[in-house]
Amino acid sequence: MNEEGKKISAWQLFFDDISMLFLIGLVIPTILYLLWGVMEYANAPIASITP
Amino acid sequence: MAANALEFRTCPITGKKVYATAQNLIWANAVTAVVFILVGGLAALLVLLTRWPAVHLLSPDLFYRILTLHPIAALVAWIIFFEVAGLYFGCTVLLNSRIAAPKVAWLAYFLMLVGAALVAVEILIGNADVMFTSYIPLQASPLYYLGVILFAVGALVACGIFFGTLAIAKAEKTYEGSLPLVTFGLSAAAIIAVWTLASGAIIYIPTFLWSLGVIKNIDAAMYRLIFWGFGHASQQINVTAMVSVWYLLGVLTVGLKPVNEKVCRSAFVLYIFFINLASEHHLLTDPTLSPAHKIANTSYFIYMAALASMIHALAIPMAVEVAQRKKGYTKGIFEWLTKAPWGEPGFPALVFSLFIFGFIGGITGIVNGTEQLSIKSHNTWAMTGHFHGTVVGGTTLAFMGLTYYLIPLVFRREIIGKKWATAQPYIYGIGLIIFTLSMIAAGTLGVPRRHWDITFADSIIPFSFDPTAILLVTLTALGGLTAIVGGAIYVGVAVLSVFFGRKLAPNEAKLI
Amino acid sequence: MAITSPETYWWKPADKEEKLWITIAIVWCLILFTMMPLWHIVGGQNPSVEPLKIRPKDYEKISDAFIEKYKIGEESGIPVVKPPDGADVYLRGQMWNWMPILELKKGVNYKFHISSIDLMHGFSLQPLVMNFQIVPGHDNILNITPTSSGTFHIICNEFCGINHHTMVGKIVVKD
């Protein structure tokens, strides 16, 4: 709120909240890229040696 | 270094407070960056002259060694030191703030310096002929990995200083309301950097232990996954920092004011959320990883980061036009552009950087970043051409343009050789356009990256490329040499001006 | 200016031109994105989709057995192998050659298992320019049907040590 009593848009407040942006920015690639990728490599089948 | 933490001057041009401690840190980081681009540029010259079949300068072992050094010096050290200088500028000068914990900031600087020097020395003495990607199971000496870790920790601490300073500036109310757009963009870059450097830690610490024999096995594909979380994401720091610098150059050259803050900031927020997913671009032709992982990530989650770049691509030229029209350049459709400050270095640097990044680096990035087209371009020179479009034509050129303004603005020295400085972005830009386009064309004909001899003279099974490919490699060399001349002018002007430029009087409001 | 704080209320609707551009950009992004899975399903050429890890030692044994079984000759010291129609084909990257030389039949589908027994290698088929990352410990499985006859070469486009630039392999496709 400022002198005029008009409310600042919630989006504007969200964009000003660097720590929230920081958090989301870390979580998205960690899950979508790193964790998902590591899971795929970890869970891939290993060939058994009978040609 | 010993400056009083509360000593400041008021900038006669912007009216901002410049604290001496911050100024010294910006100076040290920027000057170190320039030293490293000199090293990187010399390495580029040697590599280029070896890849040019008509010259074929270095022996294979030296070639691969110098090819490892070139990106370490240019991509890692030059860019990240300059970014740290930029971050400090954005959080102190632009916010009228003192810097948080200057002693820790110096520690960060020395960690980065020692790390980078260690890596460079290990490479030069032949302990790390592994390319800057150091793909397992290729192994470098433990000191090499240690150097990378020290550098990354230093950079991470520098990001911490940046966020700390944002907090101080807010608490001490050195600015009112929201962050300036440039500082907001730099915050986005710093956030992206934290994820990047964390990925670096996750992969380099085990690799360091592996080189010591403590850890026996690291999966080679897993290494690639996490390494590119570091290696590619650092390119996303560069993109974001570069776009912030575009806005800054717009301010310094034409007095740019964002047309709509919401639009510009939304684009930066999209970068923060989605741009790091693009690390996947390197893994598209890898085995084992599923198509779902490839598609979700390589598309930046429905191309949200590409959307962001499209938004900046409109917002910046639009804001330049509005600023120019306000100055009275309103005749016809294009007077705003023809009457733009083409005769000072910042504007052509901005335009070439935008153009080369968007049309050469960006478009090829989106094209190559699809599963099927990656099959066509993976590990060919089309890749090397692509990223010289983004990180050299885009980021490096923008940073060079900014340097000519930082020197009078922050270091209070007059530029020596303004004509050279003005010609420099044109020479560098045109050289790079020829260089990158020929490189990409050669790549589409199959010319591989990281290759000492594309005539295959020593192979058991003979093979030769189409003569067109060799011609394109030659053109690449000529474009590259032109760019190197531009790079040399940059280093010359920057070094001379910083050390020998006339000291500006405290109230002298002279920019360029 | 972009270096000063914006006015108090900056969350404002975009202009007409901006909205138009952003809409076009979003539509374009959606089209590009839709093409990705679509192309994967409809298109005939994709990177490996079968996940499989294989120990380099095991892979070496299997590919040695493959070479032994179908060997028809030798060229500059490298075995030439002609697998039967539709067979599993083992193409091995090693410092510094692609083992073995293959003789294939046009129009026949082969299941390629490409892997490495030492470092990373870059499979780069010339003159078609098709490239795959070859990673030790992982089987890059590709279903390949040669559609034209002739001699093809495989160069290495991932750095694999001091003689990396000499690493060339060969595939001969016969009618």
Ligand code: HEM
């Ligand atoms: C105008 C100056 C430059 C020229 C002429 C140049 C030239 C080259 C050449 C010829 C290669 C080797 C290609 C190969 O063998 O595959 C290369 C690789 C590379 N360059 Fe540059 N370069 C320049 C500036 C830069 C800068 C400023 C950066 C970073 C900011 C950079 C980053 C890289 C990277 C990351 C590689 C890849 C190395 C690898 O494959 O491991 N270059 N450059």
Ligand SMILES: [Cu+2]
């Ligand atoms: Cu190889």
Ligand SMILES: [Cu+2]
């Ligand atoms: Cu190789």
